[in-house]
Amino acid sequence: MDYNGIDTLRPNLFKDVFPYEELPRVKFNNIQLPMETSEDIWITDTTFRDGQQSMSSMTVEQMVRIYGYLHELDNDSGIIRQTEFFLYSEKDRKAVEKCMAKGYDYPQITSWIRANKEDFKLVKEMGIKETGILMSCSDYHIFHKLNMTRKEAMYNYLSIAESALENGIIPRCHFEDITRADFFGFVAPLAKNLMKLSKKYNIPVKIRACDTLGLGIPYVGVELPRSVPALIHGLRYYCHVPSESIEWHGHNDFNNVVVNSTTSWLYGGASVNATLFGIGERTGNCPLESMVFEYGQIKGNTKNMNLKIIVDIADYFEKELNYKVPDRTPFVGSEFNVTRAGIHADGMLKNKEIYNSFDTEKILGRPPLVAVNSYSGLAGIAAWINAYFRLDDSSKIDKTDPRILAIKKWIDNEYANGRTSNIRNEELKELVFKYIPNILDKEDIKAI
Template sequence: MKGFEPNFDKNDNGAGFNIKDVKEPNLYRDLFPYSEIPKVKFDGELVPIDLPEDIWITDTTFRDGQQSMTPFKVEQIVRLFNYLHELDNNSGIIRQTEFFTYTNRDIKALEKCMSLGYEFPQITTWIRANKDELARVKELGVKETGMLMSCSDYHIFKKLKLNRNEAFNKYIDVVEKSLEYGIVPRIHLEDITRADFFGFVVPFVNKLMELSKESKIQIKIRACDTLGMGVSYASTALPRSIQKIINGLRIYCNVPQSSLEWHGHNDFYNVVSGSTTAWLYGCSSVNTTLLGIGERTGNCPLEAMVMEYGQIKGNTKNMNLHVITEVADYFSKTMGYDIPIRTPFVGSDFNVTRAGIHADGMLKDEEIYNIFDTNKILDRPIVVAVNEYSGLAGITAWINTYFKLSGDDKISKRDERVAELRDWVESQYENGRTSAISNKELELVVKRTFTELMYVEGSCVGYNK
């Protein structure tokens, strides 16, 4: 497989990849001026697509996701863990999830989930590069743990107050202890999209791969796009190029595809495309959270990557995608989480149409304006909302979808009673109404007008439940 050429400084002999210690941190001020929007630099070099045969999803809802919300209750963590298992449905697509180990609540939830004995998702933990925290993982009997190991000079110099060699030695010391315990280390290379790739990342990961060979325990690498700086444009230069980060870890560090993972954030709206790019260029695993919850703008939504997986691989094996809708309902109704209504796949309006012209198309064939059979795949029938712009087509579509009418039972937009309803709707807005007409309100009016529907049960789904 082809790689790109390392961009060594002129005074670097390029003989190898040793830690390039520096007195002052390399903050890439040409790319990250801070007082301005970050810049994207292009170097003209391309790397080839290298999609792994086997790709999968990991989850950090109980770790990175939970940091952005009120701490989950034990029963909520167990319920969400069960949802992950039910969604995966023993397909192995949702391969792992990770837990904190800091509070009694965290540990109780972890132990309850472990006691369920599921194959998927596998339970892992997350710790800082700290031997005391590692000892706690050993006591809990967890077989793999993530370890936070910051790799950019922003973090090494400014946060840890170390130099590169000091950080390197600190990290390796903890990794060696993990291998001694027989715990698989998953190295979280924090802030890799602002790191000196050949000056720190490559020599550090090369050392990790040496330790893997010696111990016969395969160390995993999670490339963390901590501030969402990674971009997927062709010919983007390091450190922001997702393609070159994944390709470089493969070519210059010999990390197996199955041991590579991408962790993205959505600060620049790139988290889904960035995660998919990581898959396409040789990374087997992408890290996600349910509904994309997480710090600042959030992590990569798990449900989005399920859909990306289905498009790339042509199927979702035996996953139960109806569980995505159940998860959204649980977050909304039980956990009090406000899901933006237009969020793809889980928002209340994601398959709602208000435009009359769209409704007219849906009257002819719902496939014209629906992304896929949302009723079959997600247990979310299409919904038409009625407002001042709906017209005859919109009102007719609402009646047929709400009352689940098909074949000869369908109402035609040429039915004179539909015109009566349109006049009623228009009068509402002429008299100053500004809100959409709720399903329940419209149901009562329709049943008075279409008496044959008086005893037909309506379906309050999607919009204005």
């Protein structure tokens, strides 16, 4: 295989963009690139690989259950297409075996290895059809972590990729730290050589573009190496990598992980890599549930996915893994659709659509709620009761109902005596049962 790269004695660390002693810089070239979203886009999962590294190790049973949840969430839509596992420990291999025994079409099971042939033996032994292979591509990694030249790294990567292809295994090449890498000096030559190997063996070779430090920039007109549009466009048109072979893997160090992942879709990458609730080292990976909602907005539907399972997964993480999803996390936090302001509560009482952007109860099984505190007023209390007890239009409590006044007097007294916290749901429920004892008399009223 020809090298064709730009070898260098000194690493190119882009110090004009990454001065280290200062914040990273965004450099502009004002080049406008076209959006070309692939007809078929999907999500891949790395909860068991990249995500699990940031939290307590999961048991075999926990991994198998979460894999089952991913399958239930996907619901044979193929939107959550793959999930990847480590293979290094007996526990990981046992979990893979049990998950493979389920026989699910989605998510497909893949693995991850370092770029050495000893690791590759594990993939063969497990009978896995696709494996990720770490291919660090910035000079930060090539020179300072691997202690190699670009040429040595290139040949090492191509050798292990070819070993996979010789055995009929699809290599998924993880271009680590691509947002600090020399695109034309190393990334592009490596990608082109991988495409030659793909053609030689007539087997797909995938490229996972890894924004390892979350340095990617989503908007056009930005220079490489930080530009997500330019990276995806360059892989497609300069390196001739097909859309279905391009996957984005982002981190959230600069708060751009969701928009960067979406941008990779918009500019032609078919898949984005994510973890449940964004678990991962430092600031985390891209939240899988967020990409489900991004997919739904771009495509106008989520096919036959069962989005209510997201809430079940969050409950499982909290109860079984002692992982608390932050309360205000979009879509999954306990308070993501809870409003506090009194004027907002009044709006919710009149029409839920005023302060709820979609039917959270229908889609997620989570009705919008109002947090009751010293500022809630009669409208806030009424809105909480209607939402918590899921009262239909014929049963709704109005803020002018005199029974609401009795509840408000109790709440006002709490804050007059020095309380500062919100009134808990259990407290409010007991107050409702005390002052509105017949609230559950109708059969069509369902308490949470």
